Structure formats: C-alpha cells, structure tokens
Amino acid sequence: MQNFSPQAPSVPALSDFEVSDNAGRTLWLAAAVAAICGGLYGYDTGIISGALLLITRDFHLGSLYQELVASAILAGAVLGAVGTGWLSERFGRRTSVMIVTAVFVTGALACAAAPDVDMLIAARVYLGLGVGGSTQVVPMYISELAPAARRGKLVTLFNVAIGIGIFVANIIGFAARDAWGWRPMIAVAALPAALVFVSMFFLPKSPRWTAENEGLDSAVTHLARVRTSRKEVRKEIRRIHEAAEDVDDAHRGWRGLMQPWVRPALVAALGVAFFTQCGGLEMMIYYAPTFLSDAGFGHSSALLASLGVSMVYLVMTMLGSAIVDHVGRRRLMLIMGPGSVASLLGLGLMFAIHPDKGSVGSWMIIVFLLMFMAFNSGGIQVVGWLLGAEMFPLSMRGTATSLHAATLWGSDLLVTSTALTLVNLISLGGTMWFYAGVNLASVAFIYFLVPETRGASLEDIETALHEGRFRPTRGHTAIVET
Template sequence: MAPQLHLDVAPPAAPDVAPPPVPRMALATGVVALGGLLFGFDTGVISGALLFLKDQLALNAFQEGAVISALLLGAAVGALAGARPADRFGRRKVLIGVAATFTVGLLLATLAPDFWTLLAARAVLGLAVGSASTVVPLYLAEIAPPRLRGRMITVNQILLTVGILVSYLVNLAFADAADWRAMFAVGLVPSVAMLIGTLFIPETPAWLDGRTRTARTERPRALLTTPGARAALVIGVTLAAVQQFGGINSIIYYAPSIMARAGLPATDSIGYSVAIGTVNVVLTIAAIPLIDRVGRRPLLLWSLGGMAVSLVALGVALGPQQPGPVADAVALVAMTSYVGAFAIGLGPVFWILAAEIFPPESRARGTGLCALVNWAANFVVGQAFLPTADAIGERWVFWFFAAVSLGAVLFVARKVPETKNRSLADIQHALAAR
C-alpha cells in the first residue's frame, strides 16, 4: 500500500508550480546566468593580471599564491553562506546581493593600491563566486519547466566557460600595455548589468510555494536528514569531489606548464589558455541539445570514461622517455580530448544534478554544501598539484585522476538516477524510495 511505502521517508514534496511566462523566463535566465559569466571571468582573469601586478605591487611568491587562493577560499565560504539567506529571504534577493558583491569586488581590484587591498578584493570576489555557484543553478532549476530544466541550467555553465575565455581574451588585449587594472575593470560591465537586471526578475514559484507551506506548519521540516535528502547529498557531494579530483583545474590552471614539460614550446601561456578555453566553450554548447535529449546519466558515463582514457594517454606521453614529436602530439591531443569530455558531461551535469535532486526545504542548503565541497576540493588540488607532480612525476598524478574518473563511472552507474523530463517532486520521490 502507498502509506506503507512512504512510512519511513519524508512527506511527498509539493508538485512543481507553474514557471513564469516564457518571455519573462528567458529574460530572467539571461540576467541570472551573468552570474556564471562573472564566475568564470573572475576565476580566469587573475592568470594574466598576475603577470603584471606582481611587479607593480612588488609581490613575493607567497603573496602571489595568496592572491590566487583568496578567491578559492572566499568561494568555499560563499557557497555555503548563500544558502540560508536564499531560503529565508528568497533566491531573487540573494542574487541582487551577489551582483552587488561582484561589483564591489571588481571595483576594489581595479583600484587596489597595494597587496592587502587586492587580497581583500579577491576574497570579496570569492564570496560572490561561491554564492553564485550555489544560487544561480538553484534559481534556474526552480523557474524552468522539466523539459527545459537541463538546458536552462547549462546556459549558466556555458556562460561560465565563456567568462573564462573572455578573461583570457581580455588578458591578451591588455597584455602589451601591462594594464592589469583594465583587465579587472572589464568585469564591471556584466556585474553592473546583472545588478540592474536582478531588480526586475521574478522570485521562483518553488520558493514562494515553500514559504507558504512553511507558514502553515507548526515547525520547519527536517532539512538534510530525510532519506531523499541523504541520498541526494551522497550523490551531490561525491560528484562535487570527483569534478575536481578528476583533474580539470590542473589542466585549466597549468596547461602551459604541462605542455612545456612534455617538450612543447610554452612561450605564450595566454595563447594556450585561449585554445583550451575555446574547446571548453564549444563542447559545453554542444551539450545543450544532449542534456534533455540523451539524459544526465549517459552523458556522465561517457564523459567520465573519456576523461579516464585521455588521462591515461596523457600520463603515457609524460613518461620518463625523452620528449619527441609523437609524445608531444599525444599530450596535446590527450589534453584537448580531456577538456572536451569534461565539458560535454561532468562539467554541466554536476551543477544540474546539484540543483534538482534535493527536496525543496533543503534544496538551497544541499546545493550550497555541494558547492562548498567543490570549491574546497578545487583549492586542495590547485595547491597540491605542482608539489605532488615534482615529487612523484606528472604521469602518476594524471593516472590518479584517471583512477578517480573510473571509480566515478561505477558510482554513477549504481547510484545516480536519471532526472531528464522529470518534475522536481518526482525526482525526490525516486531518491527517497532508494
């Protein structure tokens, strides 16, 4: 009987409420997804700006690392800190605050007279990036109809990759003038546009409905302790860690260094970054029609499998033998195919699943916790990659990443449900039943 089936699980979630009209939904998607673009831009712009500001501000090696790490640590804090306000005050108000924080951080970075001001600016930007990584996919998931939800959340991932590519192009444009302040200042254009736009977007129907239901109950329902929420948390946190321990940011951050160690010329690091950023954008765009047509699970499985094969090949190319044309070509193809495999599957699908698998009463906090784990793992891998590669060799590091990817294939096959074309309520029922 149905009552017996749900005796030990959370009460059924309310059915999805109607999304906003299509024109308003399209406007809201474009405005909110600017948070993804700023996420990518502020993550990538430091790679070129640091080449020039380190001399003008007289930074030592420790200070250079601190300027990079401040954003990652700030993002880890912002990822979780944005969840409670999103539940209490609404997704829209938090997004207005995120846009304002982006603007303040970019102004501070543009005008920074010394190391401490720049460090503070990067920490502020980190708070905005982390909050955006939680609330933007959450907002898009809650305003989208089931048949379009994957595509709409993927718009955020596309703009994230576009933001990284734009940051590389901006770095390239201002490199001859060594104008690192202008590099940061360009980010003010989308941040101000987002700030103005978020004043006119609607609140999500799911949050409005949840607030009404909470007001009718005597006490709040349990958050991350129900069976459905626990199952969602295991899936979300595991994929968050896999996305980073699968090695993506080691490739994004250190591609020129890897190429140089493989024997390829690395005289133009920004040029290499632009090429990799372009592959990332193109394959993420290619994922749009596949997300809701093929499904999340098949894309994850193919993506993780392709990443593992590419990482094994990259490890072989970085072996102890003398560099040669064949090894150089294998390394370049392996890196490109790896980024492509990530971009068409694990890159966007993790953020989609994190935004759609949690029950409504714990959706913001669950998504925030997944984002926190993602940023913490990003920080660990970013800090540990070069020292570990120097200690045991790059190929062993990439083979470790390959092992993580293969293990994730088994995890996805056993634990991750298909969510395409299913309402958020249906997804939660399925997870609770598991």
C-alpha cells in the same frame, strides 16, 4: 501526502490569473540574465591564468604565493556558498542573486586596486564570496523557474556562461596582457555584474520560494510569467502546494538533510560535486600556461594553448547543455568519463617522456590536453552543477544547495592549492596519472550511486526520495518514466 484532483478547491489562488503572452521569452531571459553570473565566475577564475604571469612579475612571487593568489578566490567561494544558502531562504532567490552581483562589482574593483600581494589575496577572498554565492543560488533560481522538460538545458546555461567567461578571459589574457596590464583585465568584470544587478529588478521571483514565503497568490503571479498555458500553471502550482503542505519543521534546513530518506540524494549530488572539481579540469584552467611553459613551450605558445583549452571547454559545454535533456544526466557522464581517463593517461605519458620542443610528442601534449577538456567539460562538468539544483526537496533546497556548492568549491580549493605541490612531489606526468585514477573512480561512483533524473519534475524527484525509488536503474531509465 495529499492528492489534488483537477477540480480541487484547495488552491484558491488558481481562480483568477492570466498567463503572459511573452512567457517563453521571459523564461529564457531570466535564465540567461541569471546565468551571466556563471560568466562572471568563469571570467574571474579564468583571468588569473593569464594575469598570474604578470602578477608574478610585478610582485616577484614564488610558487607558494602563486598558489595563494590563484586559490584565494576559492576560499571565499566556500564561505559564500554556505552563507548564501541562508540568504536565499530568508530573502529569496532573486534578491540573493542581486546581493552576489553587488559583491562581484565591488570585489573586482578591489582586486584591480590592490597595492600589494597581501591585499590582492584578501580582495580575491572577498570576490570569492560572490563567486561561491552565485553557484549556490543561480542554478537553484533557474531550476525553480524552469519546466521539467527544459530544466536541464536552462540550468546548464550557467555552465555555458562559465565557458564563455573563461574563453573571454583567455582572449583578454592573450591579446591584451601587454596593452592593458593585469589590473584592467580584472576590473572589467564589474560591468556585466552591474548589468545583472539592475536586470534582476524586472525578472520574476522563484514561484516555489514565494509559495512558501509569500503565499500561493504571489506564486501563481510569478509562475504565470514563465508558463505558456493556464493548464500548465494549475497543474504545477498544485504540485508545489502539495509538496509544501507535506512539510513539517523536522524536514527543513540542516535537520531535514539528516533524514534517512534524503541520504541517497545527498550522496549522489555531493559525490558528483566532488568528482566534478577533483577530476583535474580546474587545475588545467588555472595552471595550463604554467605547465606548458615548464614542458618547454614559449610564453606566447602557452597562452595560446590555454585559449584553445577554454574554447574546447565552451564548445563542449554548449554541446552538453543542448543534449542533456535528451541523453540524460547519468548517461552523459558515463559516456564521457572513460574518455577523460584515457586522455589523462596519455597526457601523463607525454609529460613523463619529456619530448623535445617542436617534436610530435610535444604536440601530443596539446592533443591529449584538449581531448581531456572535451570529455570532461562535455560530461560531468555539465551535470555537476545541475544535480544540486534539482535533487533536493523544496523544504531544504536552500541549505542543500549551499552544501553542494561548498563541496564544489572546497574540492576546487583542494585541487588548486595543492596542484603545484603535487607536481613537485610526483612530477607532472605522475600528477596526470593520479587524476586519471580520480576520474576512473568517478565513473564507478556514477554507475552505482547516481540515478537518472531526466524529465522528472522537482516534485517527482522529491516523491521518489520519499518512496525509496531514488536509485540507478537498468538501461539508465529515469526515476520517473516519461
């Protein structure tokens, strides 16, 4: 790999440029606007929790069709995650964000206008293309704009936005279910999606994508819009140029992912993605009102508890996002993971003993449910989306993040489409114990296979992969010391 001295003449684009006076503001604005896609994802997946009760009444659905309506968006999300990888490599990260927001707009309106359950399922599959596409491209877009020291906080704005979307969806599901009905509840998501589409015209492109596809002059221009000093731009653009110069066709796309030196990142990122969704949190978001109703809670009480679930998700995601760059990715997951296990064991016990309505045991169901949401959403849920955006080399990042997002959505689809069936097979309490085991397995996986990436630049992580240093270390120290 080439090395560039501070006076290296090999990057002519550095000869004449100016940084923006509003660089910090532009960086946060770009991250926040793009992260609204996370809010759309949260809203479009969360609104079905309250709307499903109304849809079931209108279309007279059984448990199978309830599962199909809830999980249809996930089937589309898997396809959207894979397809957007090609879009983001071919047309760029910013353009891809605009494409997925256009799908959000049209998909939300199509769902709201569906005349029957079959059309609703088809429309939710289409909407899922935008949902899955956003989870592939938005974290990557923010990651490639962000400096290493703030990458975790900025990328996890996407997670915070998911929490906001779910919370808003539950407020609307509880407060407006009778006044609005389910169609306006779904259609309203088109408005913020249209706002993101327009706003992206005015935000910078990914400097890393432009370096490979439009040249270093363009990369410097866009990087200078989100950095506060010329020295910072010079240092970073040389690292980007160095990484790009070291790439040949064998290291690109799917062929690149097959390289042995990439395998540790692939295992770590995809494994965490699997456990992020298969730990049971998405099941709680989709089916909490249904589970609580089955446990004896009234319709309004079940929806109100679901609102509490989304509030805890939002608060803990915000907390995790605020501390992930200080505590570290690996350490945060290992601190919170055992709490998820204990909470699900307690929740399973409460469901198994069938406490009387209004008893202490019945309220302990709510307590353990909220505890699980706190530990899971403040830990692995914060990190799960982040790792896919930062662990992979530039030459294969679009393809890798597609696979990462597809793993997230495929796992989500598996959980959501089998949740009610699993409850029928092994009971509600047994289902909670099953997911406690999954969370215990995730803690072991993270401890043995997931290294710390806190404080490392994207190029530092790529170098660690090349040099065989991408592995967990004692004391949770980063692969690049800071």
